[in-house]
Amino acid sequence: MSSFNNDINPFETNSGSLRLANLNILIPVIAIALLMAFVIIKIEILGFILCLTLFIVIALLYVIFKKPKTGIFLLIILGFFVTGAGRYVSAPWGLTIDALLVLIYIALFFKAFAEKIHWIKAKSSLTWVVTIWMGYVLLQIGNPEAQSIEAWFYAMRGVAFYQWLSIPLLFILFNKSKDLDTFFIIWGILSLLGTLKGFQQFHFGVDPFEQRWLNQGGAETHILFGKLRVFSFYSDAGQFGASQAHTGVVFGILAFFKKGNLKLKSFFAFVALAGFLGMLISGTRGAIAVPALGGIMFLILKKNLKFLVLGGILGISIFIFFAYTTIGQGNAEIRRMRTAFDPNEASLQVRLSNQNKLKGYLASRPFGGGVGATGNWGQRFTPHTFLANTATDSWYVMIWADTGAVGLIYYLFMIFFILITGAYNVMYKIKDDWLKSQIAALVCGMAGIIMASYGNGVFGQMPTGILMYVSMVFMFISPKMDKLKQKAAIQLH
Incomplete structure (x- = not known):
């Protein structure tokens, strides 16, 4: 016919x-x-x-409406550059994340007229737990302690909104092994660019736009004893260091287990080494928690006594090096990293003192002081309040102060539910060796970020935020991906 x-x-x-x-x-x-x-x-x-x-x-509009999945890749790219862009062009760059997420949903809606969109793929226990969290944050508008709706709007985006919008999209659009492979390649390239930019700042100094940012207040936290804390094109040195360490852990595991493709194995190894270099030059002490807990999680996932013993010896050796020796003390980066192992360190004592103040204030406020009450948003919108003038210095302390003990308990339940599900899938459900290694890398990376977020507010900042959301979804869909791989292998034979 x-x-x-x-x-x-x-x-x-x-x-x-x-x-x-x-x-x-x-x-x-x-x-x-x-x-x-x-x-x-x-x-x-x-x-x-x-x-x-x-x-x-x-x-871009044409491409996203033609192929909505492209919008997700653009979202990942944007996550790396959106905060640093403000140093060069003053604009509400953060709102571009919101706009892009909404645009992808609109593109899917119109695409549904031409072909079937499998919205049912978004149905998952992960979607439910993040939706409940979003609902709780939404109810915070009515918190009697809240002082500003504007502060709530800006703060809730990183706390819950981006996560809530991203995860269903990722379930619908990212469901193939090729998507996971592409995700790693894009992540690796962007992280390498971050390392290169950081090395430029470390070796040659900052550019005029970055110097202006330092002069306007950035120097207070990024010039310590005359030494620059490298921030690359990220929001700050804390985010840069943690993100680079996250990359080092994930790509180190990928490089270790990749077989049969020397080019890809070399790429993973190079990205991992660059990531650890970026962590070191960032001057961020808390970033060392990422490889520390990531390494512990890796040993747990392997269920191998030999790995456990060797890893334990390595971990103890690193701890002794930093805590009980003065080797490399002449190097500023090692010297600063070493202070993370000192229980009497001055900034740690200040943090503990602030947490004691918050404990007394929040004792009679189980729902907290309202989302956006602390940190930069508190300083911007409610500078006269107690919470705005008490540093949290931690993602979890911020969640506690903003949403109360009720919010913190649920938030911790949510992230550990996600992490444990991912670990369970690696240990007991996934059969394909390479997929098991890929998901194990994501689980270990997430474990490290969970730990590092106690020292800095990295979990909800970009690019760590979007990398976490993608990682979560792949952890949950990995058993289905594994079944497809097993089925394809049987058909091939």
């Missing part, structure tokens, strides 16, 4: 450039071209930049 419509002669239809002869297309194209030319002539370079930006936005 002919595939052509009987009423249309294919040799009489126009295609390609001949379609421009259609006035319905030709007139709008000419009008847009003339408008762009007028804008460029009137405001010169700025006009050119404006038109170029508009062209890129239109192209």
Whole structure:
């Protein structure tokens, strides 16, 4: 049977450039071209930049509506650069994450008219636990202790909203082994760029835009004893150090277990080494918690006595090196990292003192002081309050202060439920060796970030946030991916 419509002669239809002869297309194209030319002539370079930006936005819109999965990859890329972009161009860059997430949902909605979208894939225990958390954060609007709805709006995005929007999308769009492979490649390349930018700051110094950021207040936390705490294009040195350590752990495990592809194994190893270098030059002491707990989780997942003994010896050796020796004390990075093992360190004592103050304040406030009451948002919107002027210095202490003991208990239940599910799948459900190694790497990375988030608020910041959300979804869908791999292997034989 002919595939052509009987009423249309294919040799009489126009295609390609001949379609421009259609006035319905030709007139709008000419009008847009003339408008762009007028804008460029009137405001010169700025006009050119404006038109170029508009062209890129239109192209991205087309690509996302054509293939919504591309929007997820763009979201990951944006996660790496969105916070640092503000140092160069003052704009509400953070809201681009919100806009992109909503745009992907709109693209899926319209795509559903042309083909079936399997919304049911988003149904998961993971979706339920993050939805309950989002619901609790939403109810915080009515918290009688809350002082500002604006603070709630800005703060709740990193605390719950991005996670809640991202996870169902990822279940729907990311469900193949190829998606996981692509995720690792994009992550590795972006992290390498972060290391390169960090090394440039470490070796050559900051650029004029970064210097302006330091002069406007960044130096208070990023110039210690005349030494720069490297932040690359991330929000701060704490996020840079933790994210680089996260990359080091994940890609180190991938490099260790990858077989049969020397190029990919070499790439993973190079990214891992670069990640640990970035962690070291960041000057972030808390980042060492990522390989520490990530390594412990790895030993648990392996269920191998030999690995457990060797890992234990290595861990004890590292602890003794930092806590009980002065080897390498002349190196500023080692010297700063060593202070993380000192229980009498001054900043640790200040943190503990602040936590005691919060304990007394929150004793009669089980739902906290309201989302956005602490940290930068508290300083911006409610600078007169107790919580805004008491440093939390920790992701969990911030969750506790903002949402109370009730919120903290549920939040800890949620993240440990996710971590334990991922670990269980690695230990008992996944049969394919390479997939087991990939998910094990994600579980170990998440364990490290969970630990590091006690020292810094890294869990809800970009790019760690989006990397965590993708990791969570792959942990939960890995048994299905494994079954597909097993089925394909049986059919092949």
